[in-house]
Amino acid sequence: MQRYILVRLIQALLVLLFVSFIVFALARLTGNPVHIMLPAESSKEDFDRINAQLGFDRPLVVQYKLFLLNALQGNLGQSVRFHRPALEVVLEYLPATISLGVIGFAIALCLAIPIGVYSATHRGTLLDKSSRGFAVVGQSMPTFASGIILILVFAVWLRLLPASGKGGIQSYILPAITLGYYATAGIMRLTRSAMLDVLDSEYIKLARSKGLHERSVIWKHAFKNSLIPILTFSTVVFVRIIVGSVVTETVFAWPGMGRLAVESIQYRDYPIVQTVVLIWCIMFGLGNLVTDILYAYVNPKIRYGK
Numbered sequence: 001m002q003r004y005i006l007v008r009l010i011q012a013l014l015v016l017l018f019v020s021f022i023v024f025a026l027a028r029l030t031g032n033p034v035h036i037m038l039p040a041e042s043s044k045e046d047f048d049r050i051n052a053q054l055g056f057d058r059p060l061v062v063q064y065k066l067f068l069l070n071a072l073q074g075n076l077g078q079s080v081r082f083h084r085p086a087l088e089v090v091l092e093y094l095p096a097t098i099s100l101g102v103i104g105f106a107i108a109l110c111l112a113i114p115i116g117v118y119s120a121t122h123r124g125t126l127l128d129k130s131s132r133g134f135a136v137v138g139q140s141m142p143t144f145a146s147g148i149i150l151i152l153v154f155a156v157w158l159r160l161l162p163a164s165g166k167g168g169i170q171s172y173i174l175p176a177i178t179l180g181y182y183a184t185a186g187i188m189r190l191t192r193s194a195m196l197d198v199l200d201s202e203y204i205k206l207a208r209s210k211g212l213h214e215r216s217v218i219w220k221h222a223f224k225n226s227l228i229p230i231l232t233f234s235t236v237v238f239v240r241i242i243v244g245s246v247v248t249e250t251v252f253a254w255p256g257m258g259r260l261a262v263e264s265i266q267y268r269d270y271p272i273v274q275t276v277v278l279i280w281c282i283m284f285g286l287g288n289l290v291t292d293i294l295y296a297y298v299n300p301k302i303r304y305g306k
């Protein structure tokens with residue numbers, strides 16, 4: 001098992017290294033941030049001086065080498081826009097993204113699991129068909145579309161909730177529902193499929209033949225044994241909610257990492273963009289690693305590569 005985890009860690013580090021180079025190179029294709037930093041009347045001498053101070057006059061390979069050496073020491077560069085360490089700036093925006101993601105994920109679980117279980121136990125009914133249609137719409141509709149619809153209905157027409165910004169608990173409702181809706185669809189479909197597989201097993205038939213209450217059969221026996229794929233999938237879903245919050249945070253003007261990344265691209269703030277993407281990659285890698293380890297504990301064939 002230790003060898004399996006070590007291999008997965010090495011793979012995750014290689015992926016992180018590869019992604020860091022891709023992001024490092026692509027960020028520089030947007031242009032030189034010095035053009036934005038300096039006023040229009042600045043001379044070429046001013047441009048060359050600032051460009052040299054920031055190290056943008058060096059070859060790309062040399063810049064990337066320096067970036068890696070500094071990153072190993074916890075230095076991810078100085079923000080061009082904020083004139084502060086990039087990691088320090090990003091960590092200030094991280095709690096807003098995490099809190100929104102946790103609430104969105106909680107909404108997804110509270111909706112998806114009961115609906116998925118009920119849909120599996122009432123297969124072929126109107127509710128089952130409606131829930132499957134709900135899942136299809138949730139996985140097909142872009143998050144920006146569902147977010148705009150929620151703003152239009154609850155903020156513009158009904159004037160019940162704020163349309164943007166981060167304030168009290170009410171400001172979390174619309175963006176959290178937008179984030180959670182897409183995740184709800186996937187978890188609900190997986191819950192339904194896992195429950196259907198378990199409900200056809202022999203030990204469920206035996207439990208019913210013993211006269212156990214149907215609620216005990218469903219939740220104590222069937223749901224408990226179908227929980228492993230749901231838990232492992234939910235780990236990945238939670239990370240995807242955090243990483244995929246860019247559009248939602250932009251639509252709702254949420255002060256999180258996603259919106260910071262979009263604004264930093266507009267300002268050509270390379271260090272901020274690189275730091276945000278690296279944190280996302282680390283979170284996604286850890287989520288996948290946890291999922292792989294859970295699967296390995298459940299299925300020994302995976303851990304031994306059989």
